[in-house]
Amino acid sequence: MTSEPPTSAQADGRRHVVVVGGGMVAQRFVEALRARDTAGEWRVSLFAEEPRKPYDRVGLTRYFEVRDAEELTLGDPALWDDPLVELHRDCKVVAIDREARTVTDRLGTVHAYDELVLATGSNAARPPIPGNDLPGVFVYRTIDDVAELRGWVEAKREANTVETRGGVVEKPVRGAVIGGGLLGLEAAGALKALGAQATVIEFGTHLMGVQVDLGGGQALKRLINDKGIAVRAETATKEMKPHRRTGHVGRMDFADGGRLDVDVVVMATGVRPRDELAREAGLAIGERGGAVVDLTCRTEDPHVWAIGEVACIEGRCIGLVAPGNTMAEVVVDQLLGGEAEFPGADTATKLKLSGVDVASFGDAHGRTEDCIEIVWADPTAGVYKKLVMSDDAKTLLGGVFVGDAAPYASLRPMLGAELPGDPAAFLLPEGGGAPDLELPDEANVCSCNNVSAGAIRGAVTEHDCTSVGDVKSCTRAGTTCGACLPLVKKITETEMAKAGIEVSTALCEHFEMSRAQLFDAVRVADLHSFTEIIERFGVVPDGASSPGRGCDICKPVVASILASQGNGHILAGEQAALQDTNDHMLANMQKDGTYSVVPRMPGGEVTPEGLIVVGQVAKDFGLYTKITGGQRIDMFGARVEQLPEIWKRLVDAGFESGHAYGKSLRTVKSCVGSTWCRYGVQDSVGMAVELELRYRGLRSPHKLKLGVSGCARECAEARGKDVGVIATDKGWNVYVGGNGGQTPKHAQLLAEDLSTDELLRAIDRFLMLYIRTADRLQRTAPWVEEYEGGLDAIREVILEDSLGICADLDAAMDRHVEAYEDEWKAVLEDPEKLARFGSFVNAPTTPDPALAYVAERGQKRPATAEEIAAGPDGPVDPSLTGPVLVAGATLEVRA
Amino acid sequence: MSAVTDTPTISTDMEAPVSVADQGTAPVSRWVAVCRLDALVPERGAAALLERGDGSTVQVAVYRLLDDTVWAVQQLDPYSGANVMSRGIVGSRGEEPTVASPIYKQVFALATGACLESGGKTPKPGLGVHLESFAAEVRNGVVHVGLA
Structure with a gap:
């Protein structure tokens, strides 16, 4: 047995607070202590039983969607890197010695404390119904519970799938939930999400009896039924019986003589405070459990505190996170010499079951x-x-x-x-x-994080916040359950208006409109050139008679708007002057001013003949080649004057522009799908090819990437894309708003089990709505987040036509599909456009003499400044730089 | 630096061009013909490879604006070290005609080469913050650039 020094007065003079428990309230305590103890008086050790960082238990049901425990992790991960914070995961505390002021962990290590905070939470109660320990009977409390439940249902679904001569038949998995409260309904929703049937068994007269009256309960039952979940109220479960053959739970018998065949049961009848440590340490325990504390959350031992569900405060334990967070703040205040007291519980609740x-x-x-x-x-x-x-x-x-x-x-x-x-x-x-x-300043707006209306107003007036995002990071309002966000937004905007702060949505000095406003204006006014648009909508500077010339901000935006509305080739007429260099050269500029070339390979599919052509072109022109993240091939180091020759070879071989240079559809990534894969349930490559050919060339506020996976294993990583399509045995699920990059986001579910036609229309409308209403350079993820009403509202617009614009969106996409042409082929056929691809206007075939390359891993790369400075005896290889002699009868040979 | 067109009716409508002396640019010792004006796309630039009096070459970016005025600055982008300025987007800040670097988007005045927006970046070692500017004019439909 090892032991820390018996007194914890550390060499550095800091006091030591030990937190037992690793849930949301424990996390809040550590976060609040480190935020408020600016002098560093305390160091804090947190002992968690679970092998992970504290996570969002309120969002547990989301685990079925995100399938990634990390996404539920709470707060700023940097908290656990703080030198004054020690997190012991998978390290349950097994005993408290109040006299010695130590705790012992499961490994036998003894830790001294100055103050001890119990935040052990509660256990899901297993009601004493015979059969409550049968295989297939679950509780719903931790990520592990949820993961086990998922595994069980998935295994049952597999076992229930049989091949007959008529095809594959899947017998439904029958699920039941005991308990019709908040947690029970979430569990029932989870069962549905996993593809099981769900029946909720409620002992009382109606659902959510604690929060809702009888009238509300009846309305709720209809809504729950509409979700495909059955409800049996006033029903007591007498016994659960095993299946004769498997021994798994198979049947429920009710007190009224009824019965129900089941494959899985979730018990969600309530929680029981985990007060064993407090009991064994001899602390007072409440009538229904929980460590008894006063209004400062202190137990009868002045050095032991209890917060959250394990605390019996004002005679009861409270199973909600908001009061627990308040208790955490109270104890932090007390430890820092304050006099805060628990103000009473805010028991407001909101059910987070999608659509109810x-x-x-x-x-x-x-x-x-x-x-x-x-x-x-x-x-x-x-x-x-x-x-x-x-x-x-x-x-x-x-x-x-x-x-x-x-x-x-x-x-x-x-x-x-x-x-x-x-x-x-x-x-x-x-x-x-x-x-x-007009809310009073003291009104509590965010009960999860205890943020008042006054604090939100202060964030605007005193901390210079100018958006809901700013206010969220400044006050933490709306960062836990998000139910208060509409109100946070309203208060923020009202306060900003009062303070005379106007948030400019102007594109630049030339246009006062946002991109979305300009898009509509151009569409309605039916304008087709930058000159017309800036004359009509541009800002006329003071003292000037006409608007300016535009700039590098507004010109590409107008170019994109015109392209989205179908305005011919992007280099046609005046439009050519609006394009960013990438669009202007139809290639991606690299750091030395040369370009990279990417032919389209729809769905990542390419023939051996195609690969040979790409390889030969790269070899002939001395290009560096690399496979992209979007399942195609990038060729680097092409000079301006080489682009037409390179593309002639590619177009002749049947390739077309891959639009790697555009704020437009890039690629549709796919897994190999049911045509080859043992697990695939749909032809994901075929779907990816169809989508890529449908949306190729579609200009948008930012680049767009799509993905298609042939089964739930998701090998195409489609949920990291703006639109991700995942095959189901009934059709396609479509997810939207994902991206990789600097701030990765998983796409969220938009619709399930769509047919191919329904899928195309849903994506058509999602993309067109995004193109019309997003800000400049706004990707789909922040657009979805900032869209009024969020994803739910977008779903209503594109699936239920709540704005009556679907026909218009469909027509716009049909026009795009109809009008598509390969931009490179068109350039090659037009001598005027082709003439722009000279290196120098007075020496169109002379390469830039400043380019220099060195060899690395068998290919070339740009030389660094030092390598160039080393001169002719250095590593620069002239053979990699000079004009490449190209073989072949159809191409002119350049000296 | 002067910006003069070969069409007198347009040039008289313009504000008086800023004189070379005001800019502190070295006096032009040699005018070089670059290309015909109609070889340039309005509101875009093109690169030109010019020879100085001493036989050395210099890369210049030449721009034609909507009013057919022409402007010239160095082709080397000091913030990336690449010869790309001719491929930037032309525009205006206030009344000032500008070009933005296509690589890191710094904005420069076409008339003086002065960097108006650096975007918080610093130039590559050994390169200046601003662009060198050159006199440019159109004579009989041919663009000429003045070298020091």
């Missing part, structure tokens, strides 16, 4: 004496909304929202305050003309 809006706050059940309930119910639309008001109908006491939680974000912070005007107005659809709420 449920939220409640305050006295949702109307238990306050003489309170008034105001209800708006529309059973056909599946909407139920209720406000609980004081007896004079002025003060807001609580609310329930089912089917339309829009009013939740703005009303919740008004809890306990007087509402202006008729409260019923807040329940009408679209606000019904309810007065705009």
Whole structure:
């Protein structure tokens, strides 16, 4: 047994706080302590039982979508690199010695503490139903629980798939969830997402009984049924029985005599505080468990504190993250000499099940004496909304929202305050003309991170934040569950308007409009040249009679807008002067001023004959070759005057421009799919080729990359693309808004199990909407995030035509597909355009004399300044630089 | 540096061109014919390989604007060390005609070669912040550049 020095007074004089538990609240404690203890009085050690960093348990269901535990990691990862923070993962604390002020971890190591914080959270309860330990019965609490559940359902699906003479038949996997609360509904949603059936078994009269009243529960049941989830209320489970042959859970028997055949059961009936350590250490335990603490979160031992679900505060344990975070802040304040106390729990909740809006706050059940309930119910639309008001109908006491939680974000912070005007107005659809709420500064806007309206206003007025993004990073508002973001946005914008801060969306000094506004203006005014556009919409500088000439910002934007609207060849007429050098030379400029050349290889497919041509061209012109990330071949070091000859060879061999130079579709990456792969369920290469040929040449605000995977193994890494398509046994799932690069993002699910036609239309509309409304150089991921209403709103626009523009978007894409021509072939056929590819206007075939190359790994690369300075005796190889003699009868030989 | 067209009716509409002396540019010792004006695309540049009096060569970027004025600056982009300035986008900052480097997007005044926006970058070792500018004019439909 090893041991640290018995007293923890370190040589550096810092005190030591030990945190037991690695959940969200523990993470918040460490984060808050390091943020506020600027003098470095404390060092903190955190002991986590799970082998990972603290993660977002509230977002657990997202794990089915992201499938990557790292994505759920909370906060700034740099926190764990702080020298005053020590994270012990997979290192459960097994004993506390309060007298010695030490804890012992599972390895037997003893650690001294000055202060001890218990944040052990709770366990999923396994109700004492016979059969609760059968294989196939799960709880829903940790990433491991969720991963096991997923593995089980996937294995069952495989076992249920049988080949018959009629084809492959899959018998559905039957799932059940015991418990119709928040967690139970999320678990049921997860079962559906995994491709299983789901039935929710609720003992009480209705779903979410803690948060929602009976009327709301009935509306909720209809919405849940619409999701394909069955509900049995007022049902007690008597026993779970094993399957005769497998021994796995196979049947549920209910107290009312009913029964249900099942392949998987999730128990989500509640949680039980993990207070074993506190019990064994002799601390007081609450009636229903939990370490008893006072309002400062201190236990009866002055050096031991408890926060989060394990703390029994005001006589109860609270199973929500927001009050736990508040407790963490209280203890940090106390340790730093403050006098903060727990202000009472904010038990507001919002269900995060896609497509089902449920939220409640305050006295949702109307238990306050003489309170008034105001209800708006529309059973056909599946909407139920209720406000609980004081007896004079002025003060807001609580609310329930089912089917339309829009009013939740703005009303919740008004809890306990007087509402202006008729409260019923807040329940009408679209606000019904309810007065705009001016929240008091102290109103709590983000309950997860305890951020008040005043703090958000301060971020704008005192910390110079000018966007929701700034405010999020400054205050942390909206960074946990995100439910308050609409309100954060509204407050931020109102405050900025008040402070006279105008956020300029102007493109540059020549145009006051944003790219999206200019796109619409050009489209509506039906303009086709830069001169017309800048004369009509350009800014006329003070004292001048006409607008300026444009610049390197607005010219390429206008070029892209014109190209997206179908304006002929990008080098035709005046448009040629608008193009960036890459578009102007139809090649990618490299650091020495030469270009790289990329022929299109749709879906990454290329014939041996094609490969030979590419190899021969590279060899003849002395080009450096490399395979790109987009499954094609890049040839570097081509000089301006060589581009037409190179492309003539490529076009003659059947290649066309790969648009590697454009803010346009680049490639559609694919795996080999069902035509060769043992696991593929669809022809992913065929689909990738179809998509690449459909969208080739499509100009957009930024480059676009697509990917297609032939099965859920996702070998094409399609979710790292702007549009990712993943084959299912029923069709195609489509994900949008992913990218690699500097800030990698996984694409999010837009729609499932589409037919090929439906898939094409969905992508058509997504891309066209993006092209029309995104900012300059804005990739799809931030565009989706900043689109009013986010991905849900985009889904409504393109799948449900909520704006009535789908026909227009479709027509625009049809025009693009119709009008496509190979840009390089057109240049080769046009002597005027071809004439621009000379090296010097007075010596069009003379290479740039400054170019110099050295050999490396069997190919050439640009010489460095030092290598060039070394002179003729240095490493520079003249044979790699000079004009390359090209063999072949059809090409002129250049001296 | 002067910018004069061969069409008097246009040049009289313009503001008086800035004189060579004002710019501190060395006096022109030698005018070199580069190309016909119509070989240049309006609002774009082209590179030219010119010979100085001493027999050395210099790469110059020549631009033709919408009003058919012509301008010339060094072809070497000091921020990348590559000979690319002719391939940048032409535009204006206020009334000032400009060109942006196609590599790292610094913006230079066509009239003086002065760097107006460096984008926080510094030039390659041994190269200046600004571009050298050259006198340019059109005589009988032919673009001429003046070398020191």
